[in-house]
Amino acid sequence: MPEMNLVQSINSALRHEMKANDDVIVLGEDVGKVGGVFRVTKGLFDEFGADRVIDTPLAEGGIIGTAIGMALYGLRPVPEIQFSDFIFPAFDQIVSEAAKFRYRSGGEYTCPMVIRTPVGGGIRGGHYHSQSPESLFIHTAGLKVVCPSNPYDAKGLLLSAIRDDDPIMFFEPKRVYRAVKMEVPEEEFTVPIGKAKVVKEGKDVTVIAWGAMLFEALASAQEVAENDGVDAEVIDLRTLWPVDIDTIVESVKKTGRVVIVHEAPKACGFGAELLSLISEKAFLHLEAPPKRVTGWDTPFPYTLEMEYLPLQHRITPALIETVRF
Amino acid sequence: MTTIRRFEEESARAYAQGKIGGFLHLYIGQEAIAVGAAHALRDGDHVFQTYRDHGIALALGMTPRAGMAELFGKDTGCSRGLGGSMHFFDVENGFFGGWGIVGGHLALAAGAAFKSKYLNDGKVTICFFGEGATNIGGFHEAMSLAGLWKLPIVFVCENNQYAMGTPMSRTSAIEDLTLKAAGYGMIGDRFEGHDIDTTTSRLQLAVDRARNGGGPTFIEVQTYRFRGHSMSDPAKYRSRAELEERKKSDPCHIARTRLMEAGITEDQLDDIDVEIDTQIDDAIKFANESPPASEAFMHNSVYAPSLITDPHRYDPTNGGQA
Numbered sequence: 001m002p003e004m005n006l007v008q009s010i011n012s013a014l015r016h017e018m019k020a021n022d023d024v025i026v027l028g029e030d031v032g033k034v035g036g037v038f039r040v041t042k043g044l045f046d047e048f049g050a051d052r053v054i055d056t057p058l059a060e061g062g063i064i065g066t067a068i069g070m071a072l073y074g075l076r077p078v079p080e081i082q083f084s085d086f087i088f089p090a091f092d093q094i095v096s097e098a099a100k101f102r103y104r105s106g107g108e109y110t111c112p113m114v115i116r117t118p119v120g121g122g123i124r125g126g127h128y129h130s131q132s133p134e135s136l137f138i139h140t141a142g143l144k145v146v147c148p149s150n151p152y153d154a155k156g157l158l159l160s161a162i163r164d165d166d167p168i169m170f171f172e173p174k175r176v177y178r179a180v181k182m183e184v185p186e187e188e189f190t191v192p193i194g195k196a197k198v199v200k201e202g203k204d205v206t207v208i209a210w211g212a213m214l215f216e217a218l219a220s221a222q223e224v225a226e227n228d229g230v231d232a233e234v235i236d237l238r239t240l241w242p243v244d245i246d247t248i249v250e251s252v253k254k255t256g257r258v259v260i261v262h263e264a265p266k267a268c269g270f271g272a273e274l275l276s277l278i279s280e281k282a283f284l285h286l287e288a289p290p291k292r293v294t295g296w297d298t299p300f301p302y303t304l305e306m307e308y309l310p311l312q313h314r315i316t317p318a319l320i321e322t323v324r325f
Numbered sequence: 326m327t328t329i330r331r332f333e334e335e336s337a338r339a340y341a342q343g344k345i346g347g348f349l350h351l352y353i354g355q356e357a358i359a360v361g362a363a364h365a366l367r368d369g370d371h372v373f374q375t376y377r378d379h380g381i382a383l384a385l386g387m388t389p390r391a392g393m394a395e396l397f398g399k400d401t402g403c404s405r406g407l408g409g410s411m412h413f414f415d416v417e418n419g420f421f422g423g424w425g426i427v428g429g430h431l432a433l434a435a436g437a438a439f440k441s442k443y444l445n446d447g448k449v450t451i452c453f454f455g456e457g458a459t460n461i462g463g464f465h466e467a468m469s470l471a472g473l474w475k476l477p478i479v480f481v482c483e484n485n486q487y488a489m490g491t492p493m494s495r496t497s498a499i500e501d502l503t504l505k506a507a508g509y510g511m512i513g514d515r516f517e518g519h520d521i522d523t524t525t526s527r528l529q530l531a532v533d534r535a536r537n538g539g540g541p542t543f544i545e546v547q548t549y550r551f552r553g554h555s556m557s558d559p560a561k562y563r564s565r566a567e568l569e570e571r572k573k574s575d576p577c578h579i580a581r582t583r584l585m586e587a588g589i590t591e592d593q594l595d596d597i598d599v600e601i602d603t604q605i606d607d608a609i610k611f612a613n614e615s616p617p618a619s620e621a622f623m624h625n626s627v628y629a630p631s632l633i634t635d636p637h638r639y640d641p642t643n644g645g646q647a
Contacts, residue, residue: 010475034562035492057496058427058488085591088464124346126409128425155455298627302347302409303618 004184006177007040010116010150013158014041016077016188018048024162025070027054028063028080038084040179064090064115066096068167069114070305076162081117084171085128091136096223098167099142114161114168118266119147120176120212120263121295121309126302132211132264134293137169138241138273145240147171149214152183153238156191164193173211179216196244198251202233205257205323208274210237213261213310216319220315230323240270248274249281257322261310266294288325291318326356326521326578327598329380329542332389336379336396336410337610344443345396352380354551355517357576358483359384362523364453365532367639371419371441371450376411377550378423378482381453385418400616404629406618407626416647426542428458428582431467431480438471438541449535450478451528456545459502464502468543475540478533480511482543482618483518485550518546519576522583549551551575 001109004012017025024039032055033041045053056063060081062154067077081087087094094115101111107203119129144166148154154172161168198212200221210216214236224230233251252258258278260271271292278290293310301308333351334588340349350358355377360640363384374381379392387403395402396410403636404414411425423438424430441448458464459482471478490494500638503513512534516527524546531542553560560568581594 029488030490032491033495037489055491055495058457059460059462062460063461088426089428098613121341124409126347126411126413126425127350214409298623301623302404302412304620304623307620 002183002186004151004155005179005181006148006154006172006203007038009155009184010040010158010172011044012184012186013044013061013155013162014044015047017046017159017162018052020188021076021077021222023074025052025054025075025077026080027056027077028066029035029056029082031055031080037079038174040116040172041080045100051122055254058085060088060090061093064093064098067113067115068093068111071167072101072109076112078114078116078162081115081135083129083132084117084119084133085127087117087133087291092166094137095140096142099140101142102166110165111167114158116170116172118174118177119171119176120160120175120304121300122212123304124305127299129302130305132262134171134240135223135264135268135270138270142147142167144168144242145171146193146238147173147211147240148238149173149211150180151182153197153236154189155195156270158189158239160190160193161238163190168193171211172281175212181191191238194239194242194244196247197236198233198247199236200232201229202255203318204231204255205233205259205320206248206251206255207232207234207259207261207315207323209234209314210240211259211263213263216310216312216315217261220319223312223316224319228323230319236273243274243277245277245281246277248318251309252278252282253285256285257325258286258290259318259322260290261292261293261317263295263309265297266292266299269294288322291322293318326360328358328601328604329356329383330390330577331601332379332383332608333394335417335609336393336607337552337556339396341588344613345367345410346398347409347557348376348636349396350377351552352377352557354482354571354576355485355526355539356380356485357521357546357580358481358518358546358548361521361528362453362481364525365528366378366419366449366451369393369419370448371421371434371437373421373437373450373452374423375427375454375458376423376425376432377455380412382413382415382420382423383417385420387415387418387420389414389604391415392612393608393612394615397612397615398618400619400622401611401615402618405622406579407623428461428463429455431458431463432453432470435467435471435476435478438476441477442474447536450476451481451532452478452604453481453483455564456482456484456486456493457496458482459498468509468511471541472511473615476553477535477538478541479528479535480541480543481528481546483548484545484546487550489554490558491561500501502545503543509543511541511543513543513545515545517548518548519574521576521580526572557591557625590635616636
């Protein structure tokens, strides 16, 4: 089985689905000849031509708006927004149009599109190349929100997403793009949307993470296992919405303790919703106040990035405090 | 212009050494536009710029020290080290900043110009952007408002031919961008941007028009960046021959020729070059030795001090967060 990094596995998924289905169209800034700013769409322009791999002007609202129109009429567009920080000119189209089409047409029209966009910090990109805006989209009824942490899940989830009949936000942790390599099948396979994965079993505390922070959570789990004898269970959410609450509740009922890790600011970050759900469904099982280890409630800084991000050095003390409460 | 050139060359070097992180977009090749604009403006006028913002900041009077320290992420930088390359700001010199979001600043520039009209204060706003931005909604909305309200503003499109890696021929239905001006009731002007005499005089015309109540102008300056879109862009989408041809019109060389034609000797120019080298070396040393960006300032600069009510507010006694 070939080894792939995240860039290669997403490219592999796109290539497979474009071969299998003529309705799949890729569009975005620099996605064609250049192959995308992170080279995720490399080679697709040569293989599938300018009609299916479209270099657009700098116009996020136009990219998403036309993609919605394509989807309504039966294509399966996969627009790329170069950085998720650039998505806001298209926010109106996503929130007002894409998310509501099935509902407001009484199910007559659907909007099968996947908006791919790199997310998160770790490349010293500063204010506008680092943010994690997933909560804004989770808060919008009608969108599904996916964020794989590794190459295998990314390919399987992207294939599921393109075949899904609803609009999907597909966040790609840019810090992981070339940092992780693993075996990924060349052929097609799917990872279901809406299913989390317990990546490390444990009995003392549940750690919930996604995207690039999954690796920080795992590193902390290993650290506390070695140094403190703490047995942490780590869940990779993979799909943020619809969230796999059953897997979370089952884990929290076992451990009684929970730490949530995300890069986005704390206030109204997805951790807040997760903790509300846990309170509603597993309140009497909790043995300690839940903790959130998150980005600060500030804009994303150019410097001090490693202080802003909820990395291992901030997750580990949270695990210890929760367990020792 | 040479200060900008040397500043950019040294910042590229510092980037390669890892002292500057993230994204770094160099102004090399476009210097005559920023310097021409600075000549055309008066103290107290306003400027808005894209992420390729070092050149105009220096031209307006920012010290190389403040700029370099910002690139290095230091507390002494023009944005206290929190913004970096794309987010230079200099309120003293009327520089409203560099923008990381394409097209995000155009309507804001119109807003500043609105205040000048409202107060009749005689100030002019210049708003720079690239040709890529002329396709985004924010451009059209700002042009529409500025034209409607006849604001004292000059929209300067620095057309360096490539929107990141994609040439204009593949992203625009028209070649002459000043055609867009007519749709908003605005005068358009179009010229090449490598001769400082041309850029100064043509920008001066538009600035004077704005100052004298003649309304906004849309200018397309044809230019070329000698480096990639950013330091991480090897610019493989254009040929070596194309670049070499463009370098024959190096704005810094043209400026030097113009000065010699005006009677300045080669020795005098060399002396100025040495002075500039010293200044840039000093800026690098200053940036190296300055203290890092302040974590406390980062937390306390989100809101006006009296408004800090965030329950997760910075608490240095508790691992940094309440």
